Amino acid sequence: MGTKRHFRVWRGDDSGGDIQDYDVEVNDGEVVLDIIHRLQATQTPDLACRWNCKAGKCGSCSMEINGMPRLGCMTRMSTFEETETVTITPLRTFPVIRDLVTDVSFNYEKARETPAFAPPVGVAPGEYRMQQVDVERSQEFRKCIECFLCQNTCHVVRDHDENKPAFSGPRYFIRAAELDMHPLDDREDRKEYAQAKQGLGYCNITKCCTEVCPEHIKITDNAIIPMKERVVDRRYDPLVWLGRKIFRR
Ligand code: SF4
Ligand code: F3S
Ligand code: FES
Numbered sequence: 397m398g399t400k401r402h403f404r405v406w407r408g409d410d411s412g413g414d415i416q417d418y419d420v421e422v423n424d425g426e427v428v429l430d431i432i433h434r435l436q437a438t439q440t441p442d443l444a445c446r447w448n449c450k451a452g453k454c455g456s457c458s459m460e461i462n463g464m465p466r467l468g469c470m471t472r473m474s475t476f477e478e479t480e481t482v483t484i485t486p487l488r489t490f491p492v493i494r495d496l497v498t499d500v501s502f503n504y505e506k507a508r509e510t511p512a513f514a515p516p517v518g519v520a521p522g523e524y525r526m527q528q529v530d531v532e533r534s535q536e537f538r539k540c541i542e543c544f545l546c547q548n549t550c551h552v553v554r555d556h557d558e559n560k561p562a563f564s565g566p567r568y569f570i571r572a573a574e575l576d577m578h579p580l581d582d583r584e585d586r587k588e589y590a591q592a593k594q595g596l597g598y599c600n601i602t603k604c605c606t607e608v609c610p611e612h613i614k615i616t617d618n619a620i621i622p623m624k625e626r627v628v629d630r631r632y633d634p635l636v637w638l639g640r641k642i643f644r645r
Pocket of ligand 1: 539540541542543544545546547566567570605608609610611612613615
């Protein structure tokens with residue numbers, strides 16, 4: 397037999413809404429998504445929530461729990477004090493469709509804008525060869541589950557809709573870094589593209605994206621900062637340029 401705990405859940409749609417109060421039973425070992433399912437089963441059958449795997453792998457159940465962007469299925473109720481009220485709200489950066497479901501199509505637009513992997517002309521499928529060391533360099537970035545918690549957290553767009561057209565966001569910076577590290581990607585300079593077209597310059601390395609990533613991808617340290625450093629090196633540092641010229645001979 398569980399204990400009753402107090403929850404607050406945002407209810408509404410694109411025309412507005414507010415926080416509603418509920419008392420819900422909580423059992424040992426449960427996660428926040430279990431509570432949402434119990435709410436749907438017992439009190440609010442029309443409560444909208446997106447989810448799929450319940451295993452932290454589909455990236456669907458992103459929400460804000462006590463103000464922190466998190467996956468509902470990976471947030472244990474034991475995280476909170478027994479007497480603590482748990483407040484569940486939709487992702488703030490994206491438009492609400494209904495209740496906890498937001499329209500994340502901003503991210504799909506940014507994905508479409510990111511130039512695809514382009515192998516060298518004349519290399520046929522089956523002839524691509526990569527060293528294991530090259531595979532491992534970008535392995536971390538391929539763990540992304542596209543939960544968009546990093547996109548939701550980044551202050552560049554969180555309260556600044558006006559920045560959205562010019563800023564692709566941390567998820568697409570790791571995509572650029574991944575392709576930049578790919579020995580067969582021949583399209584163009586990914587770092588320069590990120591700087592010129594994806595809004596890399598807007599990022600002031602606050603690292604909030606890294607803090608919320610459920611896959612523990614070191615977005616800032618391993619993707620953003622190295623790309624920024626190399627763009628700056630190339631553009632502004634004549635010593636680095638001269639050094640490259642001399643030592644490459
Ligand atoms: Fe989610 Fe991390 Fe991928 Fe961002 S980088 S979308 S936080 S898994
Ligand atoms: Fe935003 Fe991450 Fe940069 S939160 S400002 S993209 S370090
Ligand atoms: Fe798939 Fe939470 S339901 S990540």
